[in-house]
Amino acid sequence: MRNSMDIAEVVIKSGLPTSTLRYYEQLGLIRSIGRNGLRRQYSPEVLNKLNLISLGRIAGISLNEMAEMLNHSEG
Numbered sequence: 001m002r003n004s005m006d007i008a009e010v011v012i013k014s015g016l017p018t019s020t021l022r023y024y025e026q027l028g029l030i031r032s033i034g035r036n037g038l039r040r041q042y043s044p045e046v047l048n049k050l051n052l053i054s055l056g057r058i059a060g061i062s063l064n065e066m067a068e069m070l071n072h073s074e075g
Contacts, residue, residue: 004033004041014050028067029053 011018024030025040030049032040049070056066 003043004036005044005046006036006039006041007032008039010042010046010050013047016050024050024053024063027063028071029063 005013007018007021010016010021014021021030021040025032030042030046030053033043034041052070053063053066057063061069
């Protein structure tokens with residue numbers, strides 16, 4: 001099993017555009033684990049986090065509230 005996926009793989013598996021992934025990263029919702037050339041690399045667990053973010057949005061939770069919750073649970 002690989003330890004990382006590049007941004008193109010995350011786009012394909014999540015169905016989200018790269019702009020959304022970059023925006024979520026700016027908000028602190030997700031984090032890249034590095035770069036391979038110019039491409040961001042992500043842990044496979046980012047897909048679980050993206051699913052959680054999607055559920056939160058459906059439930060009416062703002063992205064800022066989700067960022068606070070996710071950052072609180074991680075640290």
